[in-house]
Every structure is written in C-alpha cells, then in structure tokens.
Amino acid sequence: MNAKPIVAGMVVALIACGVVVRGVRAQGGAAASTPKKAEEQFKNIQTLKGIPADQVIPSMQFITASLGVECDFCHVQGAFDKDDKKPKQTARKMMEMMFAINKENFEGHREVTCYSCHRGNAKPVAIPVVMNEEPREAMGAPKKAEVETKESSGPDGEALLDKYLQAVGGAAAVDKVSSRVMKGTIDVGGKAIPIDIYSKDSDKRISFTHMPEGDSVTAFDGHEGWMGSAGHPMREMHGGDVEGAAIDADLHLAAHLKSMFSELKVHGTKKVGDSEAYLVVGEREGKTPIELYFDTQTGLLARMVRYGETALGRMPVQIDYADYRAVNEVKIPYRWTLARPSGRFTIQASDVQQNVPVDDAKFAKPAAPPEPAKGSAK
Ligand code: HEC
Ligand code: HEC
Numbered sequence: 001m002n003a004k005p006i007v008a009g010m011v012v013a014l015i016a017c018g019v020v021v022r023g024v025r026a027q028g029g030a031a032a033s034t035p036k037k038a039e040e041q042f043k044n045i046q047t048l049k050g051i052p053a054d055q056v057i058p059s060m061q062f063i064t065a066s067l068g069v070e071c072d073f074c075h076v077q078g079a080f081d082k083d084d085k086k087p088k089q090t091a092r093k094m095m096e097m098m099f100a101i102n103k104e105n106f107e108g109h110r111e112v113t114c115y116s117c118h119r120g121n122a123k124p125v126a127i128p129v130v131m132n133e134e135p136r137e138a139m140g141a142p143k144k145a146e147v148e149t150k151e152s153s154g155p156d157g158e159a160l161l162d163k164y165l166q167a168v169g170g171a172a173a174v175d176k177v178s179s180r181v182m183k184g185t186i187d188v189g190g191k192a193i194p195i196d197i198y199s200k201d202s203d204k205r206i207s208f209t210h211m212p213e214g215d216s217v218t219a220f221d222g223h224e225g226w227m228g229s230a231g232h233p234m235r236e237m238h239g240g241d242v243e244g245a246a247i248d249a250d251l252h253l254a255a256h257l258k259s260m261f262s263e264l265k266v267h268g269t270k271k272v273g274d275s276e277a278y279l280v281v282g283e284r285e286g287k288t289p290i291e292l293y294f295d296t297q298t299g300l301l302a303r304m305v306r307y308g309e310t311a312l313g314r315m316p317v318q319i320d321y322a323d324y325r326a327v328n329e330v331k332i333p334y335r336w337t338l339a340r341p342s343g344r345f346t347i348q349a350s351d352v353q354q355n356v357p358v359d360d361a362k363f364a365k366p367a368a369p370p371e372p373a374k375g376s377a378k
Helices: 007-014 054-065 085-106 114-118 146-147 156-166 172-173 238-247 252-261
Strands: 178-189 191-200 203-210 213-221 227-230 265-271 275-284 287-295 301-308 317-328 331-339 343-354
Touching: 054 114, 054 238, 054 317, 156 172, 156 252, 156 265, 156 275, 156 287, 156 331, 172 252, 191 343, 203 238, 213 238, 227 238, 238 287, 238 301, 238 317, 252 275, 265 287, 275 301, 317 343
Parallel strands: none
Antiparallel strands: 178 191, 178 343, 191 203, 203 213, 213 227, 265 275, 275 287, 287 301, 301 317, 317 331, 331 343
C-alpha cells in the first residue's frame, strides 16, 4: 500500500490500540470480508487514508466532541468533501500533528488526542484559569480521587458476572425472555416525551419517541442500526454505535456477558450515584473494552461504559441503570440514563410486558435514502 509515513504511523497507532476491523457480531465470520477504506467510500480523504470507511463518521464525531463545535464549523452544508472552510484545512494539519506527537513521543500509542489539548474548545486554553469562586470543599476534605477508587481484595470478575446473572433471576429465567415491550417516557431537555420500545430475540430492538412533530426512531435489526426523525432522512449507525446497539438489543445480555470477554479485571469499588459498585473491565478480542459496574449490595449492573473506536480517539457512552423491578422472574431496569459527550437522556419505563408477540416487520429497515454524509457533492 502506498503508505505515506504519517499514515503508517497512524496504522501503527491503530494496531497498538487493538483495532481489528470486523463486522458487528461477526461471530460466524460471515461479515469478515475486507471492509471498505475511507478513501474508497469518500471523495476527498487525504489524511485519514487507510482507515476503515466505517470509522470516518465516528472520527468526525470525535473531533466535534473534542472541539465543542458542530459539523458546519469545518464543512460546507451538504458538501462534506469540499475544502472551502479554513478550519477543515487546519484540522488536517492537526491530525498530522497528533499522529506525529504520538509517534515521536509515545511509541505510536495514541496517548495525545484532539481532546487532550482542546477540551471542548475550538481554541485550546494555554494559560491556567484563575479560580473564580470560593472553593466549595473545606480544606482537608478528601480529594475526589481518594474517595473514588478503593482497591479491594474482593471477588473476581467471573464471580461478579455470576452474581449479576443470579441477581436478575438466573440463566433459566433470562433465557425464557423472547420479547419485551416497554412503555414510558424519555426526558429530553426537561420534557417527558412518551416512548415505546420493542425488543425481540435475537438482538432486535426499536424505539419510537413520540415527538410533537412526529416519531423519532432508533433501531437495530440484528445486523444494522439506524436512526430517523420526522422530516429528516434516515441515518445509518456507524462503528461503535452499531456494536452498542447490538448489546442494548440483547435480551439475554446477563447470560451472554461472560462469553463477550477474553479477560476480566476488577478495579476495586467506585461510587455510582449513592451506591458503591465493583468496577469490572472486560477486555474483548480486537475491540474496545467495556466497563461494568456491579452494585456491591445487590450485585445488579449499575453502570456500563462503552467506547466507540475512531481513527482519532475513543468516544465514550455511559449508561446508568436503576429502578430494577421483576417482570416474569427477571429483574430489569425501569430507568436508565444514557450519557455521551454530546448530551444525555433518561428513560423511565412505566409498563413492561415480556414474551408477548412482536411482529418482525416492526424492525424492518426503511428503504435506504442516500446517506447524507456520502451523498454530498453535486
Ligand atoms: C474540526 C473540523 C471538522 C469537523 C468539526 C468535522 N469534520 Fe468532517 N472532515 C474534516 C476533515 C479535515 C476531513 C478530511 C479528512 C482527510 O482528509 O482525511 C473531513 C472529512 C469528512 C467527510 C468525508 C468527505 C469526503 O467525501 O471526502 C465526511 C463525510 C465528514 N467529514 C463528515 C463530518 C460530519 C458528519 C461532521 C460532524 C459530526 C464533521 N465531519 C465534523 C474536518 C472536520
Ligand atoms: C498538542 C495540542 C493540540 C492537539 C493534540 C490538537 N490541537 Fe488543534 N489546536 C491547538 C492549538 C494550540 C490551536 C490554536 C491555535 C490558535 O490559537 O490559533 C488549535 C487550533 C485548532 C483549530 C482551529 C480552530 C479555529 O478556531 O480556527 C482546529 C480546527 C483544530 N485545532 C483541530 C484539531 C483537531 C481535529 C485535532 C485532533 C486531530 C487537534 N486540533 C489536536 C492544539 C492542539
């Protein structure tokens, strides 16, 4: 391959981070054909040549989150390939700078990212900020880091996963769940909007948020994920989002967790809300790790943190689970809060039914309109 030095450096960085390109849940190996490269799918890729095409949009989301801007900070509306905006050109130079910093100082490990410097600002702050308020904590109060992590010689990872499976009702009960229909509300910007969520074995899930202007939909059909809202074309899910959607759609996740990981490490206990939880980090072959927080008292999953891989850095998604209630002998969270760098929302279920018939047609992907990202230039 015509690897320019910078690209070579990046590929090294990617390999160092354990990026192996694979289809989602390609356990059968069927989806393991060589994925498209960025430059094969997009028109004007110069710096990110060689990365999987599937990582272009996630990488863009990483930049957007790191700089605290929107796509149009760098892009002309509807023509993502154009180089008309100066910040886009600067961003290319910044990527090369970032790859060089990591190559020259960190043996190609991706230690420094856009976020290391930018911290949510288009222009990084170089001078330490003065304290503008009286310090909240009295002197001598324990520092955050001290209370947060307590190393313990507690249970090992496998035992915590077992305890979790027991806590939700045991493998047999979990296995019996073939579908789930939830009704509730989603908290969007302080407003409670009605939401319906349908899940069906295996790995199908769709949610309908009943916005005043029409339904907005997030779906995973067992293979592909997409999102749509009234008046906007459907958007495909990419990279880590698809993988995350597959996890969220798994009705038997509690029983499947163990087989997802090649290694489990317990990192002591941490606070999740008001409770203590064991942090278990699950390493996955060729994929980003997943952090699982199990309540030390109940054994239930209190938090999951996943990372979407991109060419420039990892994007976190944190889900906090609460209000566990038993439905058909299986405990499920009636409330969860999903948080990303770009925002957060909470869903509160009020009515949950399991093992009711759900038509497969519900999960059918609508006919593909041109994807806004690639259908850019006229
Ligand atoms: C800070 C600047 C910046 C921001 C913000 C940004 N991009 Fe980009 N984008 C770039 C650069 C630079 C490239 C070219 C990368 C290269 O040459 O390898 C690019 C390339 C692209 C491409 C490929 C276009 C083509 O056909 O060649 C798409 C699609 C894209 N961006 C979408 C987005 C989306 C969607 C967002 C918002 C989520 C976004 N970008 C935010 C800088 C940015
Ligand atoms: C080592 C620190 C560092 C890293 C890493 C870094 N930047 Fe920057 N970046 C800067 C500094 C400093 C400036 C501001 C220069 C100035 O004030 O004019 C800047 C400016 C920019 C600008 C111009 C902003 C504007 O207002 O016009 C863009 C766009 C940008 N960076 C994108 C990125 C992207 C994308 C990445 C990751 C691929 C990145 N930067 C990584 C330090 C960094």
